[in-house]
Amino acid sequence: MIYDVVISGAGPAGAMAARVLAEAGIKVIAFDKAKLPWRKPCGGxxxxxxxxxxxxxxxxxxxxxxxxxxxxxxxxxxxxxxxxxxxxxxxxxxxxKIFDQYLRDKATDAGAEIQDQTSVRDLIRNQDGFVSGVKIKGPGGIQEISSKILIVADGVGSKLVVKGGLRKKWLAxxxxxxxxxxxxxxxxxxxxxxxxxxxxxxxxxxxxxxxxxxxxxxxxxxxxxxxxxxxxxxxxxxxxxxxxxxxxxxxxxxxxxxxxxxxxxxPIQGVKGRTYGDGIMGVGDAMGFVAPIIGEGIFSALLTGKLAAETAIKALEIGDYSKAVLKEYQKSWVKYGLKEGYNFQRMMRDGIVEGGNINESFNKLIDWALEDEYNKNLLGELFVSGTSLAGNIPPELIKKLGEELIPKLSSSK
Ligand SMILES: Cc1cc2nc3c(=O)[nH]c(=O)nc-3n(C[C@H](O)[C@H](O)[C@H](O)COP(=O)(O)OP(=O)(O)OC[C@H]3O[C@@H](n4cnc5c(N)ncnc54)[C@H](O)[C@@H]3O)c2cc1C
Incomplete structure (x- = not known):
């Protein structure tokens, strides 16, 4: 069976990618190892x-x-x-359980295929080293499925992104x-x-x-x-x-x-590695697209699923699935500001955790926020609007945090 795009994993990232591709008339299938609908452990x-x-x-x-x-x-x-x-x-x-099924229904309504109880076990590469398909294990046994582009959306435990050379295994x-x-x-x-x-x-x-x-x-x-x-x-x-x-x-x-x-x-260290290669892109938790302070990843999963699908559509139009073309995907999420936002959040988080005594650091953080309304709202932004801040972090806020807050936190060492 040949598909334009195969997606490993049909959570928010995979379902979003499948929907955007199907809406553009692309032949796409997503495999998910779970019996659907399953409830991904999450704060929701x-x-x-x-x-x-x-x-x-x-x-x-x-x-x-x-x-x-x-x-x-x-x-x-x-x-x-x-x-x-x-x-x-x-x-x-x-x-x-309800949210993910809604996203998958949107994808199948648009014409995508989704096959559950099927785990994607390995990549297949062609003679040029391009990813050209996957090995799956499902109710029909082990099968090989050909693809022009593979989008890996199979979450934090993804082995495919490692096999595909996109990132190394996670450290503890x-x-x-x-x-x-x-x-x-x-x-x-x-x-x-x-x-x-x-x-x-x-x-x-x-x-x-x-x-x-x-x-x-x-x-x-x-x-x-x-x-x-x-x-x-x-x-x-x-x-x-x-x-x-x-x-x-x-x-x-x-x-x-x-x-x-x-x-x-x-995953809470932000994106690790490169998110594209020849015939392959990685999205969502598989690549670490999660805000390092609060662990929010639904937004980034949906966004990166969409951006990867848009890059795939362009690549299919010109018939070139090489990393030279697929790197547009990486450029698009960097341009969006995710990289900058994650770095900023990581710096803030490490300021609190690495301060040596997290309880004391956080007590200081709350005291600082109680000092005035501006500080309080800033803290709100950091916690709930993490990724939307990405790329749009006003320089005066970075200055205020760097000059006022971080020294306070590190003084709890
Ligand atoms: C406890 C917890 C609380 C969280 N709370 C929040 C929150 O409140 N808000 C928020 O925004 N984010 C939260 N997150 C993060 C959020 O859950 C993830 O960022 C988001 O689900 C990522 O979507 P995804 O599609 O990349 O991966 P996932 O949602 O993990 O989906 C991956 C899919 O791939 C499938 N799969 C895995 N391996 C294979 C394989 N080999 N072959 C085929 N299919 C496979 C899985 O069955 C799954 O359906 C939380 C995470 C955790 C763990």
Whole structure:
């Protein structure tokens, strides 16, 4: 079987790429190893810039009941117990089982093929070294599928991007391990029930943060991250979160129940390697397109899926799938500002974590934000508008952060 484009993975990045290609009349298939629909372990926070940048249509999203809950604030809780509520453009909380299926339906409605329970095992190269297809294992056994272009969208555990020479294997410090759960019995009132809630505390989420994202009908998505600590049992940390006195107040003890839980890694060092080669491009988590402070990757997955598909369309038009042509994809996401944004976020994050005492650093950060409204809003931007800031970070903000905040944080060493 010959396809113009084969996509490995049908999460947000793969489904978006499939849709854009199919809309342009390209013969495209996406393989996913999961039995669909599956629920990717995730906080399910869809940032506002997914809609304002035109990647998805909010009204259609609403009409199709993909929205579980719209939030309007960011809530931060320091280890000291000090709290901050910042008005933000808001994030839309979704159930990934519903959200991802919606994205795949958009792709198949446009004419893409999606085949589940089929894992892409290896690349095939032609005599010139170009990627020219894949080996898959699905219900029909092992098969070879030919492609002109391969888009690798198979998430953080991608082996294909390594085999394709795009990046090296992750180092242990390149990703955080998260535990996530969907709960019932969440009973808070506004403004907290309308807030994306972030808690920093070394004892609950070592070198990372814990979250509660409210959902409709007294449900919520809760989770913790662990980074740079060889902790084998993230779920124990998540249970510890639910036992904290400040957290228990949010729950109706008689109704509180975890009805789904899972653990999963998330890349948090930004993009590593080159995102294109002869006949191949890498998108989404597979390449590390995740904002290093907050771990937001849905926006970048959708964006890079779209940009890679647009480059593939141009390459197919001229019949040239070489890296000389596919490098346009890399240029487009750099031009968009993702690289600059990730570097900036990494610098900020490392300022907090590498300060030596994350609890103390974060207490200072919250005190700094409580000093004035400008600082507070800036912190809101850093946390919830990370990637939209990319490329548009006003120089005076960088200066203010560099001169005022970073020295404060490093003085907690
Ligand atoms: C706990 C957690 C919480 C998060 N919370 C948020 C959040 O609130 N907001 C946010 O924006 N981001 C969040 N993220 C990040 C977000 O989940 C990812 O950035 C996003 O899902 C990336 O999309 P993707 O399509 O690149 O990869 P994925 O969503 O991981 O999709 C990859 C797909 O590829 C398939 N696959 C894997 N291997 C193969 C193979 N060999 N062959 C075929 N198919 C394969 C998988 O089954 C999967 O469907 C979170 C991540 C984690 C782990």
């Amino acid at each position: 926070g869809v940032p506002e810039h997914v809609f304002s940048e035109g990647l998805l249509d909010y009204n259609e999203f609403k009409k199709n009941k993909i929205i579980d809950k719209d939030t309007k604030n960011l809530y931060l809780r320091a280890p000291s117990g000090k709290e901050l509520v910042i008005e933000t453009p808001g994030e839309t909380v979704v159930d990934r 410090t390149d990703y955080a391990i998260c535990a996530v759960a969907l709960i019932e019995g969440y009973i808070e009132q506004p403004p907290l029930s309308d807030s994306m809630q972030i808690y920093i505390d070394e004892n609950v989420a070592p070198n990372s943060y814990a979250w509660l994202f409210p959902m409709a009908n007294n449900r919520a998505n809760i989770g913790i991250g662990i980074w740079k600590k060889s902790e084998k049992r993230p779920m124990e940390f998540l249970i510890r979160l639910t036992e904290q006195p400040f957290f228990k107040k949010k729950l109706d003890e008689t109704k509180f129940k975890i009805f789904w839980k899972s653990s999963y890694p998330i």
